[in-house]
Amino acid sequence: MRVLVILGSSSSSIATPSHHHHHHNKHSKAPFSKFSPFKPLLSSSSSLSSSPFSTVHSRSTPLSTVLWDSNKIHLCYLADLASKLARDGKLQDFVMVVESVVVSGVEASQFASALSVELVAKGISECLRDGKVRSVVDFLRKVDELGVPPLKLFDGSAMEFLGRECRRILKRGEVEELVELMEILAGFHFSIRELMKTSDVVKVCAQKSNPDMAVRYACILPHTHIVFCDIIYEFGKRGDLVSALTVYEASKKNLSHINMYLYRMAIDVCGLCGNYLKSRYIYEDMLNEKVTPNTYVLNSLMNVNANDLNYTFHVYKNMRNLGVRADMASYNILLKACCIAGRVDLAQEIYREVQHLESTGVLKLDVFTYSTIVKVLADAKLWQMALKVKEDMLSAGVTPNTITWSSLINACANAGLVEKAIQLFEEMLLAGCEPNTQCCNILLHACVEVCQYDRAFRLFQSWKGNKVEETFGKDDGGNTDSNSSAANACGRHLTSMPHFSSNIHNLYFAKGFSFTPTTTTYNTLMKACGTDYYHAKALMDEMKSVGLFPNQISWSILIDLCGASGNVEGTLQILNAMRADGVEADVVAYTTVIKVCVDSKDLKLAFSLFEEMKRYQIQPNLVTYDTLLRARSRYGSLHEVQQCLAVYQDMRKAGYKSNDYYLKQLIEEWCEGVIQDSIQSQEEFSPGNQSDTGSPQSMLLEKVAEHLLKHISESLAIDLRGLTKVEARIVVLAVLQMVKENYTTGHPVNDDMLIILGASKNDADLDKHKLEVKDAITRLLQDELGIEVRPMGYKVTLDKREDSENSVDLSSKLEDKLGRNQLQETKYSTRRPVVIQRLKVTRDSLKQWLQRKSAITR
Known part of the structure; x- marks a missing residue:
């Protein structure tokens, strides 16, 4: 078969002539008849000696060798021509050359080996640089159909441009176009993982709430099962449980084997989205499909359903029935469920069981186990039992962490044992465990609860100064600080707990610790201001200066302090300032202002604020209703009676029980x-x-x-x-x-x-x-x-x-x-x-x- 190549000054075209044109060459006996399209080049004005085919005229060379060499030369020439066409961006012309060569009977792989990858890749890079990704894809599809592997036409630079174009498409949010492109490139054996970060594609699919594209993308990757889990988690992290479960169902159809990690991820996402019932359906599906869950899946199921103690123990019993061995995490989750439910008895029973298993060498209790049981006892104000657990912990060689110490301090603080809480805080520092802000807040709150306001402020100032120096002394009234007036205004009420160490007053720790106050820290200190509104206001300003934002509790405390002096106008100004600061007034803020109005006998304003609450769809609480119903000592008009009866009925409808006797008397x-x-x-x-x-x-x-x-x-x-x-x-x-x-x-x-x-x-x-x-x-x-x-x-x-x-x-x-x-x-x-x-x-x-x-x- 012959191929005619016509080269012009500006473009090249390649055509395959029909058989009736063969008479033009029927007298030719030259051995190059197979590559006769290049005869025009031989008859050109250029000398034979300069032609790439001149070597075939040596009469001393055997005929077979001449044929082979001439064919090879012609193939190299075509490959060089095609490479230069591609370099110049003429990808369609390149395809026509490849097509003509393949039609002539030359192996595509042989021709591809003769191509200059550097030149072809350069032309592809230029097209990609100009955003002509569709043209490149069409080009790759055609050469692939002709038998030339597209991947062999790319070098590192071209691959980088291709990846850059893919990222540009993704940045525009055109996830469908990107996935289609990835599917085509995967068909050409491109490494998709090297072109794009899988996490980037998954995030965009989640942003677009497009689980179908996410599934299609996962199916073109070699590590499909891992990508499915990442996709489910990403959708769940955004609260899109419907899409997450859609991917979960699709994954079961696309994977040929059971993947326990996939089940576990789906259950965890149900918990992440707050829909524990869906996690139970997944578990039931597993059992119906005769799939036996492993320990990790069942642990996730118990953890997601930890708020339901009965169901958590039901799963634990099923675990034993299925022959699945419970690990330490299983028992920790059971303790967590008991903590949430406030079941101290069950928690102690589990604690004794794991202690027995530890004695037999089956399990080893970890710091999380001890911390959880301590928290259970702390919430129940069983501080002595909590301290006993700490001794067990130290005997077992487990070092308490910050959470453990915080729970112990909280146990004593909840029982009103400020001195013991401070002693534990000292032990924590001596043990080299750095307290976190939550631990410090617990200690401040304990001081405020027993009206040790001066001590709270001294602790705060010492922590801010990155030192702990003479801050643990008992407040005997002899010390004066910036808040002593606030303490006097409220009446200094100090605890009289016995000292737990002889040197508790003079402890000095050269090593400080990092302390970063939070909004809760400042809220606690604002409560310690007693009736000093201006001190509380200064604390709020300081809070803002350190980059913290007052929350609804902060504003409610400020309203309460302002209203304590009967300043109704001031409380309303604070309420308006709260809204202007971008904080939505809640039921506590409104109730606080209403209480101030009632105390100041401005009942018209109090009921007006109550109506405003309902307009803003803020549900009043029991304190709100009681404050309004007890606002009057007598009724002077029908309107006043109707007002209070309307509040009474609203209260009853909201499900609150009222003290009817007082209202009945009026x-x-x-x-x-x-x-x-x-x-x-x-x-x-x-x-x-x-x-x-x-x-x-x-x-x-x-x-x-x-x-x-x-x-x-x-x-x-x-x-x-x-x-x-x-x-x-x-x-x-x-x-x-x-x-x-x-x-x-x-x-x-x-x-x-x-x-x-x-x-x-x-x-x-x-x-x-x-x-x-x-x-x-x-x-x-x-x-x-x-x-x-x-x-x-x-x-x-x-x-x-x-x-x-x-x-x-x-x-x-x-x-x-x-x-x-x-x-x-x-x-x-x-x-x-x-x-x-x-x-x-x-x-x-x-x-x-x-x-x-x-x-x-x-």
């Missing part, structure tokens, strides 16, 4: 204001008389709130069922007081008042309790208030077997008026009609009473 006092000059009634129905209040007080308050919080245009229907006569009296008086105050503000009475007593089969069937309530309310209205009262019954048939239209309509009206729950008492399983016992106060009678009250008021 409402009784307000209700009795309806009656004037009625000494007898005041004696008979004194608010302090509790002999007749057998029902829960919250029921009374709910009844009062139910009626007083109605709109003034609603009908007056008072339901007294379930109330004693005293409580019934309070409810009726509360409604009358509401009617009276509404009347004085221009809202007339438009309807009769109905008082529901209860249900009976007939008028004579009222029990003793209902009769007492009926008589008490009748005497109240007629004798004390001069309001006309008419007894009346309201018959209704509630027969389940007779569903007449009238009875259904009547039941519906009652439900609309009284509510479905209140109608339950009236439902009898009988065909006889039921009588709803009521008292009626006419509209005219109410008007006359209101007019009399108005005249008296004037």
Whole structure:
């Protein structure tokens, strides 16, 4: 087969002529007929001696040798030509040369060996430098189809440019384009790991929440199982559990073998994302697939579910049933679960078990085991037992670390043993263990809790100065420092614990330790300022100067100190400054300001702040509700009662239990204001008389709130069922007081008042309790208030077997008026009609009473 090569000054083209052109060379007997396309070069004006083929004209050379040498020369020439075309960026022309050579019957590998890799790689590098990555990929695909390995056309420089272009694509966030490119290059046997950092690609896939691309990328790498774990962790670290589990499921389909590390990583990520239930599903899937988890997988499962003590021990039992051996980490996790659950008994049992296993040589207790059991005992304030564990630890040759010492110090601090806590702190320093900031904060907090404010500040100043010198002496009142006035203001209350060492006052440690205060450190010191607001403010300024940011606790402490002097305006300014500083006010900050307002008798502002809390969707706590409900010593108007009843109901809905007795007394006092000059009634129905209040007080308050919080245009229907006569009296008086105050503000009475007593089969069937309530309310209205009262019954048939239209309509009206729950008492399983016992106060009678009250008021 012949190939025609036409070379021009500006471009080169290669074509394969058809068979009917062969007559042009049919008379040629030259041995180079196979490479006849280069005949034009031989007939050029250049001399034969300068032609690369001139050596074949030696008549003394054998014909076979001449053929082989000429073929080789022609192949080298084509390879040189193709290399130069590639160097000039003419990659398509390079492909055409390769194609013509391959079509002529030359082996592609033979031609590739003759190419100049340096020139070809240079041309590829230039294209990549210009961002023509697609052109390069098309070029590589074509030469690969022709049998030339693309990887052999790259040198180190070209590979660097290719990697740089890949990183540029990734930086633009075009992860799909990058993965497609990586898949193509992997097909050409490029080392993907050398081109890109796997972690960089995984991070971008996680940023884009694109688990599919992450899976595709993992599948082209040789260490696929490791990359899958990295991907799952990266998604989990960003809180994207859905994508992490998508990769987990894909990994099970793409991996041909069981990978325990993959299961463990998926479980750990469930814990990282706070979804411990998903981890249980993964565990169940393993068991269903007949996969026996190893110790590490089960440890991860227990650790993720450590907040659920029962499930953690369930997994531990399964571990033993499956024949999986528990290691020291397993027992440490069990201790952690006991610590979270506050189960000291179980923790001690586990501790004894691991001690036994250590005595038999099965296990070796580590510092984490001892530290965890110490923390369990510290939280339970069992400081003596915690110190005993420390002795066990030292006897076993295990050196306590910072966490161990911190837990021991915390155990004594929780028990109020400041002197013992300081002694442990000294032992920690003498042992060469450097305390962390948390340990120092624990010691400061212990001092503040027992009002040893001067000592707290001396410790802080010494730590800041990177020394520990004469800071442990007992505060005997003889020392004065910058905060002694604050200590005096609060009343110096110092502990009288016995000394634990004879030289505790004069210890000096030449070696200091690194101490970096935190926001918690400054918050603790602000509490130590007592009533000195300006000192606390200076501490907050110092906090900012060292690069720390006051948090919600910091601002709440400052508000409390400012409000202690009754400066309501100052507390509001601090609250506004808190928001301006970028800190969202929380329930503690609002409650603190509300308390200041209540203490200053600015109740309008207090309730206004309460409404503002709800607008900002900040849920009040028990302290907030109690502060508002106890804000008044008496109620002067309906509006005030309605305010407090609304707070009361909101509190009940939030799930808090209130002390109803105090609120009930105030409402009784307000209700009795309806009656004037009625000494007898005041004696008979004194608010302090509790002999007749057998029902829960919250029921009374709910009844009062139910009626007083109605709109003034609603009908007056008072339901007294379930109330004693005293409580019934309070409810009726509360409604009358509401009617009276509404009347004085221009809202007339438009309807009769109905008082529901209860249900009976007939008028004579009222029990003793209902009769007492009926008589008490009748005497109240007629004798004390001069309001006309008419007894009346309201018959209704509630027969389940007779569903007449009238009875259904009547039941519906009652439900609309009284509510479905209140109608339950009236439902009898009988065909006889039921009588709803009521008292009626006419509209005219109410008007006359209101007019009399108005005249008296004037």
